[in-house]
Amino acid sequence: MxxxxxxxxxxxxxxxxxxxxxxxxxxxxxxxxxxxxxxxGVADRLGSGGWEDPAAESTYATKALERGFPDSQPNLLLLLDAGSASVDDPRVASKARALAGRLAAEKGVTGVGSYWQAPPAAAPALRAKDGHEALIAARLTGDEKQMGETLDRLAPELRGTHGPVEVRLGGQIAVRHxxxxxxxxxxxxxxxxxxxxxxxxxxxxxxxxxxxxxxxxxxxxxxxxxxxxxxxxxxFTDVSVxxxxxxxxxxxxxxxxxxxxxxxxxxxxxxxxxxxxxxxxxxxxxxxxxxxxxxxxxxxxxxxxxxxxxxxxxxxxxxxxxxxxxxxxxxxxxxxxxxxxxxxxxxSLDLRRLFRRGDRRASTGSGERSTAWGRTATLVMRRAPFFALGTTAVLVLLGLPFLGVKFGTADDRQLPASAESHIVQQHIREGFPGTPGAGLEVLAEGRATETQYTAYKERIAELPGVLRVEGPLVKGDFAYFTVQPRGEAVDDGAQRLVGDLRATDAPFDTKVTGTAAVLVDTKHAIGERLxxxxxxxxxxxxxxxxxxxxxxxxxxxxxxxxxxxxxxxxxxxxxxxxxxxxxxxxxxxxxxxxxxxxxxxxxxxxxxxxxxxxxxxxxxxxxxxxxxxxxxxxxxxxxxxxxxxxxxxxxxxxxxxxxxxxxxxxxxxxxxxxxxxxxxxxxxxxxxxxxxxxxxxxxxxxWWAPAPLRRFHARFGVSEGGTVPADRHDTGGENSTKDTNTRTDTEGATAPGTEPGTAEGTAADTATDADRVPTRG
CATH class of the missing domain: 1.20.1640.10 (Multidrug efflux transporter AcrB transmembrane domain)
Structure with missing residues (x-):
């Protein structure tokens, strides 16, 4: 009927x-x-960090060092270029000390040190191999926003030519800012x-x-x-820019x-x-x-x-x-x-009419079928095994380079080559021994004797991949050591060294932090939750x-x-x-x-x-x-x-x-x-x-599903059409007409309004677009 x-x-x-x-x-x-x-102003309130795991060992150690030894965590580096002169030239040294003193007097700055003021053991790390560049290191205090404001205030005064030296700014805070x-x-x-x-x-x-x-x-x-x-x-929380x-x-x-x-x-x-x-x-x-x-x-x-x-x-x-x-x-x-x-x-304002002729229906793009897409689908289904295997093989082949992925951290190389902080960090990587400001720090918690500290330091120095060990600097029941890897800050050797340091016996509790330690902990946190x-x-x-x-x-x-x-x-x-x-x-x-x-x-x-x-x-x-x-x-x-x-x-x-x-x-x-x-x-x-x-x-x-799932879908499921047919009969494939103003009552159909149905199609109405709108024309 x-x-x-x-x-x-x-x-x-x-x-x-x-x-x-x-x-x-x-x-x-x-x-x-x-x-x-x-x-x-939302952009001004967003942070540029957030890669570290807040519960990681490296995060705990970093915060502890910031509280107890703020001078140990420099985040601002001033690269002083003496040109053709040596950084040991008296005029260069005098100007460098003056700049360091000026920086130390600024609000929001602590832990200022330099090649010209460092202990003899640490001085070589702050001097370039060619002798024409050296570093002043400092720590800006406060949260990211406060540090950024301090940097904005100081940068114009510090950057540029100062007598015999040219000053450029780098370090973690400069990179992030x-x-x-x-x-x-x-x-x-x-x-x-x-x-x-x-x-x-x-x-x-x-x-x-x-x-x-x-x-x-x-x-x-x-x-x-x-x-x-x-x-x-x-x-309420930190949000990344x-x-x-x-x-x-x-x-x-x-x-x-x-x-x-x-x-x-x-x-x-x-x-x-x-x-x-x-x-x-x-x-x-x-x-x-x-x-x-x-x-x-x-x-x-x-x-x-x-x-x-x-x-x-x-x-x-x-x-x-x-x-x-x-x-x-x-x-x-x-x-x-x-x-x-x-x-x-x-x-309205059909601009395509300016370029082509056609009837109203063609120009409005009313949704008529695209024969090109239909022919493509027909061709693909006729040769389904070929297209299924072929496209899968191509996609897998394109993905093969990912098998060689190496994970690292976001550093200055994220920035364009012309960025000042990138230039400074590149000079440090290529021209300085080790990687100043990117070593590993070992926090020691618990009172210990000088002999115990010395023995622990000697054990660290014997580890493979260690360039040098500095410290300890002791304050009450806390101390810290700085360990400089031989290679780059986050290469495979530095990451292995993190594990070696954490496994080294000590008569006190130790926590390791630094760029490589943060990377190791980040990889662990992601791998655990992925x-x-x-x-x-x-x-x-x-x-x-x-x-x-x-x-x-x-x-x-x-x-x-x-x-x-x-x-x-x-x-x-x-x-x-x-x-x-x-x-x-x-x-x-x-x-x-x-x-x-x-x-x-x-x-x-x-x-x-x-x-x-x-x-x-x-x-x-x-x-x-x-x-x-x-x-x-x-x-x-x-x-x-x-x-x-x-x-x-x-x-x-x-x-x-x-x-x-x-x-x-x-x-x-x-x-x-x-x-x-x-x-x-x-x-x-x-x-x-x-x-x-x-x-x-x-x-x-x-379209198969087991009976319990079919019943579940009949009650709670939805579809774009909103209904499911009484039986899934073949209406002739491509000759079937989509838009019809009739409804066929079939034997066994349920009453109108039945929920969208099962895989066998036990619901009532054959749903078409026209079924859901009034009879047209």
């Missing part, structure tokens, strides 16, 4: 977001203005690059300038709102993704005859539900970084979760209100995809293929940034290692974005499969309907990430370019080739 399907009444959510669209937009405008005020300044400048430049290019691409995708401005507006709202949230978080890059990238990228999906579906409904209110209702029940699930999967991936103790990683979770949820909220609340008010005017983070991402993602599809196989496929899509990114990161290929073209100095926390960030962000596109594709495939029961036709239909959309979204997001990748800071460059590559590989290779090939190989078994 066939009957005309009556339009459903608007759901509660549709009524909520469209009841007073003008009021909704006005409230949004007010909240955005408040966010601008609340988020102002310069890095923070450059990141802020680069972020502004990235936004200036990304916004107009993104707008042009959106106009090319939509045709209409009005439609193109909507995603951009959603992105700006998400970014401004996240800045306000980060500003609030700085009152690097997180602002993620705010801009995801704010624009995901907001555009979500808005693309919703606006595209809205225009599709309008082109098929629906009035704006009905089109919004259908859009929210279909694309809106997909956007919500997509946002949850991305947020889950980012939330995994909260499991790590380093505030550098946690900051990316704060920024990422905030911007994802704000982008989704804006897309599901503000965008529908704007679309209700615009109606058919969403297609399995839990991966398990969290996998389990929650599997559950969310199951709720969307009702299948046990599809979630497993999604997680496996998403992980596989990241191999090219990780391989490229090692090949380019660790091994130094293309360093001249991209303008960076390779440190020979990858900062330890960065792969974690890149995995969480890229995996979330990959799931974002995966949810878009799977939801459309599931909707078609629920309607027809034809597996291959559903896969082809899903690729047809989303291939162009996903590719456009990926290209736009890649543009934003590449703009971030123009940063002069290597970590930021690596993050931007790496994720841009991952996004493009996922959209153009995995979604276009690997997913349809694998789904063709698994066939109808793709």
């Amino acid at each position: 066939t009957e005309v399907n009556t339009p459903p009444s608007p759901g509660g959510w549709t009524r909520f977001v469209t009841a007073r669209p003008r009021l909704s937009l006005l409230v949004a405008l007010v909240l955005t203005a408040l966010a601008v005020v609340a988020g102002s 310069e890095m923070q300044t450059i990141i802020q400048e680069d972020l502004t430049r990235a936004e200036i690059i990304a916004l107009p290019v993104t707008l042009v691409l959106l106009v090319m995708v939509f045709g209409s300038a009005v439609a193109a401005l909507l995603p951009l507006g959603i992105g700006i709202v998400a970014i401004l709102g996240t800045n306000a949230i980060l500003r609030g978080l700085t009152s 690097f997180a602002m890059n993620l705010t801009t990238a995801l704010g624009l990228g995901l907001a555009i993704d979500y808005a693309l999906f919703i606006v595209r579906r809205f225009r599709e409904e309008l082109s098929e005859g629906a009035d704006p209110a009905t089109a919004i209702g259908t859009t929210l029940r279909t694309a809106g539900r997909t956007v919500l699930f997509s946002a949850l999967t991305v947020a889950v991936s980012l939330a995994a970084m909260l499991l790590f103790p380093q505030y550098f990683l946690r900051s990316f979770a704060y920024a990422g979760i905030a911007v994802v949820l704000l982008a989704a909220a804006a897309a599901l609340i503000l965008l529908p209100a704007a679309l209700i008010l615009l109606g058919h005017r969403v297609d 399995p839990w983070a991966l398990a969290f991402i996998a389990v929650v993602t599997l559950f969310l995809v199951f709720l969307l599809t009702g299948s046990l196989i599809v979630p497993l496929q999604a997680v496996a293929l998403n992980a596989l899509s990241l191999t090219a990114m990780f391989g490229a990161v090692v090949w380019v940034f660790q091994d130094g290929h293309l360093s001249g073209l991209l303008g960076f100095t390779s440190p020979g290692s990858i900062e330890t926390t960065l792969p974690v960030i890149m995995f969480c962000v890229a995996f979330g974005l990959s799931m974002d596109y995966g949810v878009f594709l799977l939801s459309r495939i599931k909707e078609e499969y629920d309607r027809t029961g034809d597996h291959e036709s559903a896969v082809r239909h899903g690729v047809e309907r989303t291939g162009g959309l996903i590719t456009a979204a990926a290209v736009i997001l890649a543009v934003v990430m590449v703009a971030i990748g123009t940063s002069r800071v290597t970590n930021t460059k690596m993050l931007g370019l790496g994720i841009a590559l991952a996004v493009l590989m996922d959209a153009m290779i995995v979604r276009s080739l690997l997913v349809p090939a694998v789904m063709r190989l698994t066939g109808r078994a793709t």
